[in-house]
Amino acid sequence: xxxxxxxxxxxxxxxxxxxxxxxxxxxxxxxxxxxxxxxxxxxxxxxxxxxxxxxxxxxxxxxxxxxxxxxxxxxxxxxxxxxxxxxxxxxxxxxxxxxxxxxxxxxxxxxxxxxxxxxxxxxxxxxxxxxxxxxxxxxxxxxxxxxxxxxxxxxxxxxxxxxxxxxxxxxxxxxxxxxxxxxxxxxxxxxxxxxxxxxxxxxxxxxxxxxxxxxxxxxxxxxxxxxxxxxxxxxxxxxxxxxxxxxxxxxxxxxxxxxxxxxxxxxxxxxxxxxxxxxxxxxxxxxxxxxxxxxxxxxxxxxxxxxxxxxxxxxxxxxxxxxxxxxxxxxxxxxxxxxxxxxxxxxxxxxxxxxxxxxxxxxxxxxxxxxxxxxxxxxxxxxxxxxxxxxxxxxxxxxxxxxxxxxxxxxxxxxxxxxxxxxxxxxxxxxxxxxxxxxxxxx
Numbered sequence: 430x431x432x433x434x435x436x437x438x439x440x441x442x443x444x445x446x447x448x449x450x451x452x453x454x455x456x457x458x459x460x461x462x463x464x465x466x467x468x469x470x471x472x473x474x475x476x477x478x479x480x481x482x483x484x485x486x487x488x489x490x491x492x493x494x495x496x497x498x499x500x501x502x503x504x505x506x507x508x509x510x511x512x513x514x515x516x517x518x519x520x521x522x523x524x525x526x527x528x529x530x531x532x533x534x535x536x537x538x539x540x541x542x543x544x545x546x547x548x549x550x551x552x553x554x555x556x557x558x559x560x561x562x563x564x565x566x567x568x569x570x571x572x573x574x575x576x577x578x579x580x581x582x583x584x585x586x587x588x589x590x591x592x593x594x595x596x597x598x599x600x601x602x603x604x605x606x607x608x609x610x611x612x613x614x615x616x617x618x619x620x621x622x623x624x625x626x627x628x629x630x631x632x633x634x635x636x637x638x639x640x641x642x643x644x645x646x647x648x649x650x651x652x653x654x655x656x657x658x659x660x661x662x663x664x665x666x667x668x669x670x671x672x673x674x675x676x677x678x679x680x681x682x683x684x685x686x687x688x689x690x691x692x693x694x695x696x697x698x699x700x701x702x703x704x705x706x707x708x709x710x711x712x713x714x715x716x717x718x719x720x721x722x723x724x725x726x727x728x729x730x731x732x733x734x735x736x737x738x739x740x741x742x743x744x745x746x747x748x749x750x751x752x753x754x755x756x757x758x759x760x761x762x763x764x765x766x767x768x769x770x771x772x773x774x775x776x777x778x779x780x781x782x783x784x785x786x787x788x789x790x791x792x793x794x795x796x797x798x799x800x801x802x803x804x805x806x807x808x809x810x811x812x813x814x815x816x817x818x819x820x821x822x823x824x825x826x827x828x829x830x831x832x833x834x835x836x837x838x839x840x841x842x843x844x845x846x847x848x849x850x851x852x853x854x855x856x857x858x859x860x861x862x863x864x865x866x867x868x869x870x871x872x
Contacts, residue, residue: 443468443734447782458720461781462727468734480733488726491599492682498718499685500590503670503692505710508542510696512663516541517559519660522653529631529638532569532577535560536623539581540616543588544667549813553582553821557828570637571833573630576841579821580623580849583810587616589671590685592721593809597780597802599725600732601788606674606681607799610866615803615856619810622848666691724781732785748790756794760801763787764808764853771812779812780805803856803863811849814842 443464450460469477488494506512520534527533535556542556543549556578564574586593589609598605631638670688673679679687696702748759763783770779791801813821816839825838856862 439468439472443731444782458723458727461731462723465727465731465734469730469737472734472737480730483729483733485726487729488599488722494595494599494722494725495682496590496605496685497592497595497721498714499689500670501592501717502710502714503590503666503685503688504542505713506689506692506696506706507663507666509706509710509713510692510699510701512666512692512695512699512701514559515656515659516663517660519656521563522656525641528635528640529627530640531560531564531567532574532627532631532638533624535564535574535577536581536620536627539578539584540588540620541663541667542582543585543591543616544671549582549585549821553578553824553828556582557825561833562830564638565830565832567641568636568639572837572841573627573637575825575829575833575838576843576845577623577627579814579825579838579842580810580845581620583813583821583849584616584619586809586813587612587619587803587806589613590688591806592717593780593806594802596721596725596728597784597805600728600780600784601798601802603798603802607867608802610870611799611803611863612806613866614862615807615852618855618862619849619852622852623845626844626848662695666695728781728784731781756796759790759794760796760804760857763791764804764857767805767808768812768815771809771815779809797860797864799867800860800863804853807849807853807856811846811853814846814849 447460447464450464455463466478466480469480471477473480517534517538520538521531524530524534524537538560539556561574561578565571585591589612591609591612594608594612595605597603598608627638666688669691670684673687674681674684693702696706748754748762749756754762766783767779770782788798788801792798816822822835822838822842825833826835829838861868
């Protein structure tokens with residue numbers, strides 16, 4: 430018996446197969462790659478078996494991919510060697526005298542950590558294990574500071590060297606340099622919005638974030654400036670990467686190499702480049718880099734199947750033809766679908782599942798795919814914090830002190846999710862928030 434399916438029916442079957450495999454606990458790249466490869470073989474026979482191989486070759490020939498392991502190495506070297514901890518100690522001393530100062534300093538710390546690593550988990554680890562206990566010890570409201578760490582760490586996927594944007598750039602065929610620069614403005618905007626929220630709340634209710642007592646602030650001036658210098662070192666490393674690139678001194682790949690080298694030299698100069706630090710850094714770098722390479726290969730294979738099926742045209746006809754939506758209406762529906770999926774899936778799974786459909790449609794409607802990449806990334810930030818399965822919610826529960834309950838974590842994110850949603854609307858209404866830097870430096 431033969432069953433004839435339309436292309437739309439085949440596309441739905443692929444999605445259902447992939448979802449079923451994910452429910453069994455399979456890794457994202459395994460589920461996506463397997464469905465893509467098997468579907469290609471069944472649909473196009475012998476020729477279809479080459480799709481997965483072609484995806485591998487495409488990835489190996491993508492030169493900017495070299496930046497990924499080097500930036501990840503830089504972030505882990507700064508974190509494992511304790512150089513990132515020095516940054517928090519500086520923030521603690523210099524920002525502590527202000528009401529809510531430690532929370533403000535934590536947001537600034539998250540931005541700096543993001544610029545070192547490009548992964549939200551790095552900021553979450555430092556924020557939950559170092560900053561959070563210090564703030565709780567000094568009487569800060571546990572729900573407010575829990576939300577601050579979760580929201581601040583989510584900025585990691587927007588600031589260069591954002592690993593999520595590397596993945597988006599590979600799938601969308603967009604320059605990673607453009608995407609990274611486009612993420613800077615919105616990331617800084619979100620940091621300002623979070624700081625304004627903290628300042629306003631602590632002005633209205635100083636008990637939420639009391640200033641450090643005088644006895645904790647008193648220390649010799651020389652010691653304060655020593656901490657200042659130690660804390661500025663990570664920022665100098667960040668400038669050596671992004672500054673050289675923006676000034677045209679080095680290419681993106683060369684900047685990544687400079688960052689990895691400078692981070693290693695800094696750790697050695699502070700006598701923290703031990704065998705253990707180097708071993709952990711290399712293992713983590715290899716693990717994360719390989720994970721993302723597998724995901725990208727699986728995504729490329731899956732995308733090629735969708736291209737061959739013409740599923741993009743089917744979705745375009747559904748949105749613009751049958752539903753009669755305007756281009757902006759389609760864009761809003763896309764963002765809402767990301768928000769819903771983000772309650773159950775991580776960012777890479779969301780991107781790989783819908784990118785083959787959404788990105789060509791965005792281009793066809795006349796929107797800038799780089800700008801849309803920023804919108805996608807912002808939506809991922811919100812999804813990280815939304816129940817029931819927000820990524821940051823579970824990371825916070827695993828890392829936070831015992832006095833912070835799951836109920837505290839869930840309730841803490843409400844105002845910060847609303848701030849993120851407000852920021853998403855701002856970037857949609859005013860695209861230049863994201864596109865100013867790419868136009869200025871790369872036009």
